[in-house]
Amino acid sequence: MLDVLTLDQLRTFVTVADSGSFRSGAVRLSRVQSAVSHAIANLEAELRVTLFDRSGHRPVLTPEGQALLANARDILLRVDAMRARARGLGEGVELELSLTVDTLFPIKTVGAALTEMRVVYPAVSIRLAVEPLGGPITALIEKRSSLAILVGEDFRDPRIALEAISSLEQVAVVSPKHPLGLRSKRVSVVPQGVV
Template sequence: MLDALTLDQLRTFVTVVDSGSFRSGAARLSRVQSAVSHAIANLEAELGLSLFDRSGHRPQLTGEGKALLANARDILLRVDAMRARARGLGEGVELELSLVVDTLFPIAKIGTALTAMRRDYPSVAIRLAVEPLGGPLTALLAGRSTLAVMAGENFRDPRVALEALCSIEVVAVAAADHPLAALTDGRAIGVAELADHLQIVQVDPTSLSKGRDFGVLSPQTSRVGSQDTKHAMILAGLGWGRLPLWQVERDLAEGRLVQLPAKDLGRQGRLHLEAYLAHRLDKPLGPAARAFSRALDQSSSPSL
């Protein structure tokens, strides 16, 4: 009966295949070879077929053995995952870590920190979203996320605790063939000159910035729904706008974009925004969230 199958038999089967022989499998399992042979024979009896052809110098998988090897691996993987998750639950580890990140923050640093967290808490699922402006704070307040990475000082709430991470440099840019690019001859570009051209502006998907504009200097605007779209439209020469330096550094170096030295947008058209890791005061962080927080703090350099 298949109900008599054991995990030990399946693990022995997979170990023998991976090690190449019964003898090597026994050594890897710290057992005598006869015990391994007996476990495989019992498994074959339960399945009613031969997993190995023993007629040669080394046992070779039969066609049936090859077909069932993937099933055995899958069962062991699921059992190991269940054990890891059970250990996590016993330690009070979260089932899921939900995180919303500001579009201005370099997502690669989030990936590095999540990878570090997963090494210690492999059973924790991850839910990650990237949202602009009021999105991260709204997600926290609505309970859609455990943690949020926020940029700048425009969104605050007394129910939310903040931990400073690093500085994000935002620069005003235009395509190399845009009319504003011809004005970057060492002098500052005035606000009147910027206002003569279309500005590409990121839309806030929340109501937190209702009635307010951040850094909008031109009466001519194209409002877009994502930072990638904003980047693409500026590259296409549609208009000018501000983007994080980490996103456009290569474009600037290779001449596709030029930086606009507009003092109205910060010194030399550069603005430094502080990035914060945020969480609700009434929602204490679990072990995985704390591990992610430590890893993100380590991966975030003083300046981006």
């Protein structure tokens, strides 16, 4: 039964539902209204359900049409994702970015960068991990990650190429009960760059 469904029929169905009429759908699809009506009628025949109630001035989705609209959107989204991934493969874009971030690096900054990346490369999946201290470098060495963001220069490895992406202000804080907190009650300022 469903073997003869076409993506064109599904796109037509979604477009008519979104635009609210066969005429508006035809305009959006740059087709004549009769072609759009015919595509919807063929889809209804294939599915054996009525998608639109045509008794009023404008077609209204039936309960069956409403239920199947979500499926049609999902199918079209997956097809578009497949096309984008295929296009990316043809252009040499990686399928996945595995990123490990130091716990001291602001995760909000990472989130903003990944959001921008998602716009440009929607087909690339992202695997994100957050690890303390030398975790990002270890993740690279163990090949659990293809990219890492770390804070500081203490965790160097000659096998890893480092590149500075930003500066990060750090503030040293201790508990009043810690030995450093008990040393002196006067406030002292740590010179910038010394932590």
